[in-house]
Amino acid sequence: MTQRKIAYRYAKALFDYAVDEKILDRVNADMELIGKVCRQNRDFRNILRSPIIHNNKKIAILREIFKDHLARETMTYLEIMTRKSRENFIQEIPHYFTELYNETKNIKTAVVKTAVPLDESLRRKIIAMLEKKTGAHIHLAEEIDPGLIGGFVIHVDDQQYDTSIQRKLMMLKREFEDNIYIREF
Numbered sequence: 001m002t003q004r005k006i007a008y009r010y011a012k013a014l015f016d017y018a019v020d021e022k023i024l025d026r027v028n029a030d031m032e033l034i035g036k037v038c039r040q041n042r043d044f045r046n047i048l049r050s051p052i053i054h055n056n057k058k059i060a061i062l063r064e065i066f067k068d069h070l071a072r073e074t075m076t077y078l079e080i081m082t083r084k085s086r087e088n089f090i091q092e093i094p095h096y097f098t099e100l101y102n103e104t105k106n107i108k109t110a111v112v113k114t115a116v117p118l119d120e121s122l123r124r125k126i127i128a129m130l131e132k133k134t135g136a137h138i139h140l141a142e143e144i145d146p147g148l149i150g151g152f153v154i155h156v157d158d159q160q161y162d163t164s165i166q167r168k169l170m171m172l173k174r175e176f177e178d179n180i181y182i183r184e185f
Contacts, residue, residue, distance in 0.1 A: 003089070003092065004092070006089060007089045007096055008096045010081070010086070010089055010093050011094075011096035011097040011099075012096070014031075014074075014077055015097055015101070017077075019104075023073060024101065024104075026071045026074075027071060027074055027097075028098070028101045030069075030071055030074040031074075031094040033070070034070075034074075034078075034093075034094050035091075037065065038091035038094070044065070045091055048090055048091060055083055055085060058087055059079050059082050062075075062078050062082065102139075106136045106137060107137045107138075108130075108136045108139070108157065109138075109139045109140075109141055110126075110130050110140055110155065111143060111155040111156075112126060112140060112141070112153070112154050113145045113148060113152060113164075114142070114143075114144060114145070114148065114151075114152045115146050115147075115149055115151075115164075116144070117144060123140060126152075130154070133156075134156060134157075147166060148166045149164065149169075150164065150165040151166075151167075152164060153167075
């Protein structure tokens, strides 16, 4: 079984437990924190992967890092994963847990690329338009790409809306490359 499938199954098990215990929102917040720590701290990831560091030491490190920040159930989950030598999956589980959470809560992530940062009123308009179109709550992730020159590109699910000046210039360039005037002598 691949690493992704295993991580997904562990995330699903935690998700089902959180639903049964009615602590889904709290565990989701915990998973966001764990995911953030894993993404931002290479040393932490290396500790989790290290076969040299004994599991008891890893549990002590996890307790020290997360002692005041995680729910008791989430901390117990991390300890069990570590005791069973499955701690190398901890860094991937938050991703799959968030996917399950978003699917359950009908939340979609939209990525908006713009040449300059969005102001608050435009951000609200984009979210309202996407929520109306998709029928879901929208979490907006913003990326700045000066190469767009102007306009924006939005990715939601498998759809893309591209109103950038860069795209319009590319389309214009293609039009000029097609020679519609052919001389016939």
